[in-house]
Amino acid sequence: MDTRRLLRTFATALGTAGLLVSGCSSGSSAPSASATGSAVAEELEPYYGQELRWRDCGVEGFQCTTMKAPLDYAKPGDGDVKLAVSRKKATGPGKRIGSLLVNPGGPGASAIGYLQGYAAIGYPAPVRARYDMVAVDPRGVARSEPVTCLTGKEMDAYTQVDQTPDDQGEVTALNDAFDAFANGCEKRSGTILPHVSTVETARDMDILRALLGDEKLHYVGASYGTFLGATYADLFPARVGRLVLDGAMDPSLPAIDVNRDQTAGFEAAFQSFAADCVKQDDCPLGTTNTSDASTALKKLFTDLDSEPAKTGETRQLTESLATTGVIAAMYDEAAWPQLREAISGAQRGEGSGLLALADSYYERDPSGTYANLMFANAAVNCLDLAPAFAGPAAVEKALPDFEKASPVFGRGFAWAALNCGSWPVEATGTPRRTEAEGAAPIVVVGTTRDPATPYMWAEALADQLSSGTLLTYEGDGHTAYGRGSDCIDTAINTYLLEGTPPKDGKKCS
Known part of the structure; x- marks a missing residue:
């Protein structure tokens, strides 16, 4: 994610x-x-x-x-x-x-x-x-x-990095991924990056x-x-x-508040989706209540963290890509039927549906080429506001607040907010x-x-x-x-x- x-x-x-x-x-x-x-x-x-x-x-x-x-x-x-x-x-x-x-x-x-x-x-x-x-x-x-940071293959690897690290090794891998992303932006787009x-x-x-x-x-x-x-x-x-x-x-708002508020926003949107889902005959998250739906989605993410799902191509559906796919469908309730089908497929070990939603979010085409959306997104955000977190220790301290804002997405959203901590250009904007x-x-x-x-x-x-x-x-x-x-x-x-x-x-x- x-x-x-x-x-x-x-x-x-x-x-x-x-x-x-x-x-x-x-x-x-x-x-x-x-x-x-x-x-x-x-x-x-x-x-x-x-x-x-x-x-x-x-x-x-x-x-x-x-x-x-x-x-x-x-x-x-x-x-x-x-x-x-x-x-x-x-x-x-x-x-x-x-x-x-x-x-x-x-x-x-x-x-x-x-x-x-x-x-x-x-x-x-x-x-x-x-x-x-x-x-x-x-x-x-x-x-x-356009700002450019990573090649298509590098971006494929980057989007699959675990953003809910469970140990120090995974924390280091995530921090290294943010460093590599930032260094790639500076190397390929250093002239325009400060502007x-x-x-x-x-x-x-x-x-x-x-x-x-x-x-x-x-x-x-x-x-x-x-x-x-x-x-x-x-x-x-x-x-x-x-x-x-x-x-x-x-x-x-400072960056940490922006990220925490958005975490709560996606939780509210998911609860709305879940309330609708449990009323449908094809809901893969149960047919009882939103609490059970949240539990079922968290279980899917945990299962994918342990064993990614096949997708019919070389990329597998990891926990991070699955989370991004779910997030993508929260932007428009018209995507909810597609999301139900995609979650159901992932539960059966078929991850192509959630991968397709994640690809739409990242603007990745079938050839493996990414638009510069994510590169420009980081460049602007990291210039407009000082980083939400300076390092992993600050994320660890903030995790309880983010998980309170969203039991489903909070951990991942908190770690994702570390990205600007590696940025090579100092922020020029202030809240x-x-x-x-x-x-x-x-x-x-x-x-x-x-x-x-x-x-x-x-x-x-x-x-x-x-x-x-x-x-x-x-x-x-x-x-x-x-x-x-x-x-x-x-x-x-x-x-x-x-x-x-x-x-x-x-x-x-």
Whole structure:
């Protein structure tokens, strides 16, 4: 298992592979720096004034381009990063409102993949009619100078390392795996590694906003994308347009609290799954109560720790991969039937079902190639916050609290949070309240049984933001917009199209 504070929509994991950014020229645009709506520092004027040359992506209806941003905003003359951008222009009818930037989370998930694979197709038609749908892969992610750390074979081995160590030898092996991962990132991506923070990506978004000709940023961020959106609002409150932060994070928390809260979130999601499972005829965890279901799942993990299951390929289903597979299905209740079948197979010694779920989580394709999701995820997380744990002794001390938060997942989540302890670049971010004083109304969305971004985080962010308004979905799964609630979708659509936010505290089910 490797959670690494991975925060994204489950649809991203399943639906964004194989999308290309290529093609021929089809026009350009070059708004002046005045599109920022306020003064730009002289050393940044070349970036705000650059020309975007749009071209056909090779994906029907989409255009693509690249933009430049400073590698280091403190030293803009010392080099650039090239960021990939894609858009699908407003379809009409109705007057165009502007550009709507989207980000699915991660950190490390491809925003362009999300745009081309879902948002520009699956967002409500009235929204797509009046906005140019736009995405930029953040620095270090996917098509934007991606962070690379391990080869496919090395990553296969890494994902199978035991993350619930039972003795000192297994503790050493896990710590060595984290060291090797971090060293691989430094070796292969040392130049960009110190410059993939959320603050830097938010500043890149402001350059893009100006280049698109928009005085205000309109944005829908899911999961980690809410932290990115809130950071933007705090940096540029006067440039905030219509911001939706769905599946919100709490920027005021240190890493250990983030990890422990998320541990409790996945436990709550599993209990919801278990309550549903025991009512089904095909539940592999029993048909009595959630306590027995938890016991049965823990037994499966223990059995796999002793003897991994066959999968029909060279990789076996280890305890760590099985745990990751279960976690993957917690993001969306639509995956629960698949999870029941996968657990049942693993109990019979057939591990391919849970392995497939784990592979979707890691974005591993059948050829053994991994997207850079996990590499970028660690790079951003470890730069944004100081490590949750400096070493194994600190993890051991915290284990009781994590196991209290989740008897099923707590031990593994605690040890997974050790990953940043080996990081070669010192963290530049710190926990802080995010108020964005003076920003236009911002809609913060929380789901009551969200596993990855617990509901209390949405409550906290809405309270911190000076113009935050909380919209609640009483239900399961990660994030709420576009997941089947007419109440949620109507409230957000009205805000995006008319600028009228829902009443603070509005609840939907």
